[in-house]
Amino acid sequence: MRIIIIGGVAAGTKAAAKAHRVDPNNEIILYQDEAEVSYSACGLPYVISGVIDDERKVVIRQPEDFAKEGIQVFIRHRVTHIDTARRQLTVKNLITHVDAVVDYDRLILATGACPIVPNVEGITLEGVLTLRNISDLTRFKTVLTTFLPKQAVIIGAGYIGLELAEAFHELAIKITIVEKAARILPKFDAEMAQLVHDHLLENQVKLVLGDGLAKLHGENGKVTAIETESGKMIPADLVVIAIGVKPNVELAKAAGIELGSTGAIAVDSRMETRIPGVFVAGDCCETVNRVTGMPIWMPLGDIANLQGRVAGENVAGGNAHFPGVFGTAIFKTFNLTVAITGLSEQAAQESGFEPVSIVMKGSDRARYYPGRQEFTLKLIADRRDGRLLGAQVIGCGTVDKMVDIAATALLGKLTCADLENADLAYSPPFSPVLSPVIVAAGILNGKLTR
Amino acid sequence: MRIIIIGGVAAGTKAAAKAHRVDPNNEIILYQDEAEVSYSACGLPYVISGVIDDERKVVIRQPEDFAKEGIQVFIRHRVTHIDTARRQLTVKNLITHVDAVVDYDRLILATGACPIVPNVEGITLEGVLTLRNISDLTRFKTVLTTFLPKQAVIIGAGYIGLELAEAFHELAIKITIVEKAARILPKFDAEMAQLVHDHLLENQVKLVLGDGLAKLHGENGKVTAIETESGKMIPADLVVIAIGVKPNVELAKAAGIELGSTGAIAVDSRMETRIPGVFVAGDCCETVNRVTGMPIWMPLGDIANLQGRVAGENVAGGNAHFPGVFGTAIFKTFNLTVAITGLSEQAAQESGFEPVSIVMKGSDRARYYPGRQEFTLKLIADRRDGRLLGAQVIGCGTVDKMVDIAATALLGKLTCADLENADLAYSPPFSPVLSPVIVAAGILNGKLTR
Numbered sequence: 001m002r003i004i005i006i007g008g009v010a011a012g013t014k015a016a017a018k019a020h021r022v023d024p025n026n027e028i029i030l031y032q033d034e035a036e037v038s039y040s041a042c043g044l045p046y047v048i049s050g051v052i053d054d055e056r057k058v059v060i061r062q063p064e065d066f067a068k069e070g071i072q073v074f075i076r077h078r079v080t081h082i083d084t085a086r087r088q089l090t091v092k093n094l095i096t097h098v099d100a101v102v103d104y105d106r107l108i109l110a111t112g113a114c115p116i117v118p119n120v121e122g123i124t125l126e127g128v129l130t131l132r133n134i135s136d137l138t139r140f141k142t143v144l145t146t147f148l149p150k151q152a153v154i155i156g157a158g159y160i161g162l163e164l165a166e167a168f169h170e171l172a173i174k175i176t177i178v179e180k181a182a183r184i185l186p187k188f189d190a191e192m193a194q195l196v197h198d199h200l201l202e203n204q205v206k207l208v209l210g211d212g213l214a215k216l217h218g219e220n221g222k223v224t225a226i227e228t229e230s231g232k233m234i235p236a237d238l239v240v241i242a243i244g245v246k247p248n249v250e251l252a253k254a255a256g257i258e259l260g261s262t263g264a265i266a267v268d269s270r271m272e273t274r275i276p277g278v279f280v281a282g283d284c285c286e287t288v289n290r291v292t293g294m295p296i297w298m299p300l301g302d303i304a305n306l307q308g309r310v311a312g313e314n315v316a317g318g319n320a321h322f323p324g325v326f327g328t329a330i331f332k333t334f335n336l337t338v339a340i341t342g343l344s345e346q347a348a349q350e351s352g353f354e355p356v357s358i359v360m361k362g363s364d365r366a367r368y369y370p371g372r373q374e375f376t377l378k379l380i381a382d383r384r385d386g387r388l389l390g391a392q393v394i395g396c397g398t399v400d401k402m403v404d405i406a407a408t409a410l411l412g413k414l415t416c417a418d419l420e421n422a423d424l425a426y427s428p429p430f431s432p433v434l435s436p437v438i439v440a441a442g443i444l445n446g447k448l449t450r
Numbered sequence: 451m452r453i454i455i456i457g458g459v460a461a462g463t464k465a466a467a468k469a470h471r472v473d474p475n476n477e478i479i480l481y482q483d484e485a486e487v488s489y490s491a492c493g494l495p496y497v498i499s500g501v502i503d504d505e506r507k508v509v510i511r512q513p514e515d516f517a518k519e520g521i522q523v524f525i526r527h528r529v530t531h532i533d534t535a536r537r538q539l540t541v542k543n544l545i546t547h548v549d550a551v552v553d554y555d556r557l558i559l560a561t562g563a564c565p566i567v568p569n570v571e572g573i574t575l576e577g578v579l580t581l582r583n584i585s586d587l588t589r590f591k592t593v594l595t596t597f598l599p600k601q602a603v604i605i606g607a608g609y610i611g612l613e614l615a616e617a618f619h620e621l622a623i624k625i626t627i628v629e630k631a632a633r634i635l636p637k638f639d640a641e642m643a644q645l646v647h648d649h650l651l652e653n654q655v656k657l658v659l660g661d662g663l664a665k666l667h668g669e670n671g672k673v674t675a676i677e678t679e680s681g682k683m684i685p686a687d688l689v690v691i692a693i694g695v696k697p698n699v700e701l702a703k704a705a706g707i708e709l710g711s712t713g714a715i716a717v718d719s720r721m722e723t724r725i726p727g728v729f730v731a732g733d734c735c736e737t738v739n740r741v742t743g744m745p746i747w748m749p750l751g752d753i754a755n756l757q758g759r760v761a762g763e764n765v766a767g768g769n770a771h772f773p774g775v776f777g778t779a780i781f782k783t784f785n786l787t788v789a790i791t792g793l794s795e796q797a798a799q800e801s802g803f804e805p806v807s808i809v810m811k812g813s814d815r816a817r818y819y820p821g822r823q824e825f826t827l828k829l830i831a832d833r834r835d836g837r838l839l840g841a842q843v844i845g846c847g848t849v850d851k852m853v854d855i856a857a858t859a860l861l862g863k864l865t866c867a868d869l870e871n872a873d874l875a876y877s878p879p880f881s882p883v884l885s886p887v888i889v890a891a892g893i894l895n896g897k898l899t900r
Contacts, residue, residue: 010883043818043878057818290873302876302883309892323871330875339875368493368507400880401851405858411872412862421773422861423740425780425789426752428493430850433460433752442759 001026002103003315004089006079006251007110008032009039009133010301011282011308013061015108016071018312026316028071029102031091033078036134037063042301044137045160048144049167055137082107082255084275106277106315109257109265110308111248113283113299117241122216127223128239131160149173149238153226155213156243157184162196162333164240165205169334175205176234178226180212180243187327189344191359192378192392196338203334208232213241245299247284260286262297269321271311281311288324291342291389291410292351298325327390328407330400337375339403342390342410345380354383358444362436364397366428373397379406379416379440386415386448388441398431405437416445451476452553453765454539456529456701457560458482459489459583460751461732461758463511465558466521468762476766478521479552481541483528486584487513492751494587495610498594499617505587532557532705534725556727556765559707559715560758561698563733563749567691572666577673578689581610599623599688603676605663606693607634612646612783614690615655619784625655626684628676630662630693637777639794641809642828642842646788653784658682663691695749697734710736712747719771721761731761738774741792741839741860742801748775777840778857780850787825789853792840792860795830804833808894812886814847816878823847829856829866829890836865836898838891848881855887866895 003019005012008030016030030037036059043058052058063073074091080099081090089107092099115130117123127143130136143149152168154161157179165175177184177200184200184207185193200207211232216239217225225235247264257273257280260266264286271279283299285307303325313320330339348355357380365372375395381388391406393399409419419441426433453469455462458480466480480487486509493508502508513523524541530549531540539557542549565580567573577593580586593599602618604611607629615625627634627650634650634657635643650657661682666689667675675685697714707723707730710716714736721729733749735757753775763770780789798805807830815822825845831838841856843849859869869891876883 040816040818040878040883042876042883043816046819046878051820052818053820060817300876302874302881305883306871306888321871326873328873328875330877330880332877332879337880341873341875366490366493367510368490368502369496370501370503398848398851400875401848401854403875404851404885405854407874408855408858408862408864408872411868412858412864414858414862418861421756421771422858423776423778423791424752424857425778425791425850425853426492426750427780427782428490428496429782430780430787431752433490433492433755435854438756 001105003028003106003108004102004104005030005108005110007112007282008037008073009041009112009282010304011311012108012110013038014305014308015110015281015312015315016066017069018309019316020069020071022313022316022318024070030066030071030073031077031079032073032075033094034133034135035075037061037073037075039134040301041132044131045163045167047137048140048164049170059134079251082251084255084257084278087277107279108311108315109252109278109280109284110282111251111284113245113247115241116244116246118213118243120213120215122218122223125216125218125223126221127237128216128241130241131164132245143238144171147222147237151236152238152240153178153234153236154240154242156241158242158244159329159331161240161242163331164242165200166333169203173238176208177205178208178211178213178228178234180210182210184209185338187344188340188392189346189378192376192394195376195394196333196336199334199336208234245283247297247299249284252284260295262286262295264297269323270314270319271307271322272314279311279315281307287322290324290326294351296325296327298327300329326407326410328403330403335396336394337396337399339393339399340390341403341407342388343380344390344392348380348382348389353389355380355389356383356444356447358440358447360436360440360443362402362439363432365430366432369428375399375402377402377436377440379444381416381444381448383448386417386445388414388416388419402437405435416441416448420445451555453478453556453558454552454554455480455558455560457562457732458487458523459491459562460754461761462558462560463488464755464758465560465731465762465765466516467519468759469766470519470521472763472766472768474520480516480521480523481527481529482523482525483544484583484585485525487511487523487525489584490751491582494581495613495617497587498590498614499620509584529701532701534705534707534728537727557729558761558765559702559728559730559734560732561701561734563695563697565691566694566696568663568693570663570665572668572673575666575668575673576671577687578666578691580691581614582695593688594621597672597687601686602688602690603628603684603686604690604692606691608692608694609779609781611690611692613781614692615650616783619653623688626658627655628658628661628663628678628684630660632660634659635788637794638790638842639796639828642826642844645826645844646783646786649784649786658684695733697747697749699734702734710745712736712745714747719773720764720769721757721772722764729761729765731757737772740774740776744801746775746777748777750779776857776860778853780853785846786844787846787849789843789849790840791853791857792838793830794840794842798830798832798839803839805830805839806833806894806897808890808897810886810890810893812852812889813882815880816882819878825849825852827852827886827890829894831866831894831898833898836867836895838864838866838869852887855885866891866898870895
């Protein structure tokens with residue numbers, strides 16, 4: 001059986017490896033239009049900041065590594081057409097520009113997502129960048145080393161924008177963030193997002209909210225300023241477009257493969273489309289929000305890996321299921337770790353729950369143990385049955401541990417009463433005697449039973 | 451209503467505070483035979499090592515702090531007799547030696563536990579110590595500053611023994627650990643305990659296993675050596691007895707309050723004894739192992755706090771329940787963090803489960819992100835239904851996070867298949883793209899379905 005995988009970053013390579021492990025007798029071919037496969041897009045901001053000292057480190061595996069396992073990887077090959085009836089696809093060699101028609105028995109689409117770039121005047125000026133793949137990284141490094149930028153404007157206050165703000169700060173570049181929405185981090189509740197807002201200001205980041213990019217100004221082909229929709233001129237010798245990403249669905253759409261309500265490719269829990277033998281994984285497909293049961297598009301590296309594993313297993317004849325996501329995410333900006341799982345209070349309200357919440361300060365060690373760090377924790381539960389709906393944690397220290405406990409609690413459909421009696425690991429170097437999650441669940445449970 | 455609480459460390463003070471919050475109109479009296487209340491016994495090893503620079507830091511609250519809330523705390527008062535029929539108790543002022551008879555309406559026993567000290571020759575020599583309370587700490591500091599010990603023998607390779615080994619190493623004291631059992635850490639599986647064993651040896655700790663303390667030798671009233679049951683003589687100018695603790699149940703027993711099969715005081719899920727109005731919390735009472743459903747005695751500070759909260763609520767007329775424990779524990783010795791939750795593979799076997807397990811290396815950051823640390827993770831599940839039974843994690847980095855995810859998974863009765871698709875927080879500074887818990891659950895799930 002010939003299995004073809006389109007796309008070779010997270011989901012595609014994971015699917016290839018898994019399919020090979022499940023049945024090494026299949027022929028597995030992977031086409032990737034970029035020059036690299038198997039890299040960590042999530043690591044790119046840290047290459048720019050210099051925290052990761054060698055950009056080659058974020059490329060996990062080379063085509064030769066796959067070849068050793070019998071997986072054929074073709075880089076610089078773009079699939080331009082799929083004929084699902086004939087089980088054929090057309091693939092263009094991007095170096096020779098020669099097209100070939102190739103038969104397949106089963107297919108995995110892992111075409112990923114790409115940055116949304118507004119079609120405004122000046123968008124092609126030098127110094128205007130996105131950050132998504134290794135080519136972007138190369139362009140970034142060229143700009144940083146050649147132009148030695150002094151003042152950057154980041155369009156968009158999402159995870160990438162805020163990670164890059166930290167990176168630019170490390171490089172002594174002044175930063176303005178322009179965000180169309182009235183506040184940053186719309187997936188977080190307002191009072192939690194405010195903590196990040198304040199932290200950015202403390203770190204000399206300028207925030208321009210409720211305003212969008214109208215056009216870019218330049219001289220000699222190089223960007224010199226941006227103009228916002230409200231007419232504000234902001235000087236900039238480096239502009240990053242980080243307003244979000246969109247799923248790469250054109251190929252699927254042209255082949256008659258159904259899209260979901262989020263605009264990403266629709267799949268069942270086996271990661272299969274309505275067209276038998278055609279699977280999808282990663283940033284190009286939608287999934288299910290396990291708290292609401294509704295479709296959600298969650299283009300994140302770990303989810304791509306989980307989905308790739310399921311698609312890879314099933315394409316090789318297995319029967320694995322991907323049950324969906326809880327919307328868990330974490331990122332770091334300056335000295336803050338910012339994490340969420342499940343629904344925000346606002347999202348819970350909009351989804352028809354009756355949210356009750358608690359916001360409190362917590363810390364990661366016993367009060368008397370040195371090196372203790374603090375964070376703010378918000379837990380949200382449904383008044384009707386006490387079930388945990390979500391958590392947000394922002395601060396220093398073991399923010400990641402707090403959100404992972406909450407994410408596991410969501411997986412177990414735990415109530416606040418359950419969580420209040422969790423048996424978590426305590427010793428002074430690792431936790432206060434009662435974990436902040438336990439304390440918060442206890443207070444919230446008290447609110448619920450009143 | 452007059453509520454009397456006997457014991458003022460973790461459970462007793464927590465119960466007092468909770469009872470007061472639930473109903474501030476009750477009279478609340480707390481008797482404590484020691485000179486201090488509300489201290490963290492778990493912090494004591496770190497005072498000895500010097501990590502905590504001031505011993506007063508481990509005393510969380512003073513009697514005056516309780517008085518402000520209207521809770522009367524009597525230190526140096528020992529309850530010597532309880533008459534449950536008359537609802538009276540006899541309390542001795544340990545300074546004046548005057549006995550008083552006091553009426554109560556409801557009672558909480560939080561009498562704690564004390565070190566097991568073998569009745570061997572030389573046990574009263576100077577330099578022979580236990581570490582459980584502030585008096586012990588004072589004796590410890592006197593010995594350390596007066597005798598300037600050079601070589602310590604620790605009897606018992608439990609948590610306290612291993613924490614003290616690290617503390618003594620910091621103080622440049624040579625360490626021998628003598629353990630009666632054939633190996634250290636019997637609650638852990640052998641291959642996991644071996645990691646700690648090896649680490650102790652690497653840190654110049656001498657281990658004498660399968661041998662117990664027979665007698666202590668001394669000169670001028672000061673310890674000079676220990677003699678083991680096999681006749682080995684080990685020179686020592688400091689000996690710590692850390693072979694375990696026993697629940698303080700004499701008072702309860704004399705009052706006709708029932709003990710459980712573990713030897714600790716039996717309670718229902720409301721932390722109440724068979725004698726109405728008499729509650730128990732903390733290290734003196736037994737609880738339920740939520741994996742096996744069997745009684746377990748788990749004398750740990752965080753459990754004492756959880757139980758104190760429930761007893762405090764119920765004594766004041768509430769109806770809270772404490773559902774039991776999963777046996778979660780964590781400690782640090784030298785550079786290793788050592789953690790467990792649920793059953794070991796051996797305990798699972800002995801409890802009638804059909805355990806299947808996976809042991810693997812994991813790390814706490816993306817491969818390419820600097821500062822990554824490694825640990826060994828063991829997951830155990832039941833072959834029959836795939837349900838997680840326990841986890842052990844030993845190493846560096848986010849060991850505490852791994853075990854708390856597993857502990858929360860146990861709380862949610864999750865299977866390996868559930869856990870394999872957990873949506874945990876990923877970003878390169880905080881986790882590999884798939885959490886080691888997810889990877890381990892996936893491998894284990896593969897074993898289970900084969």
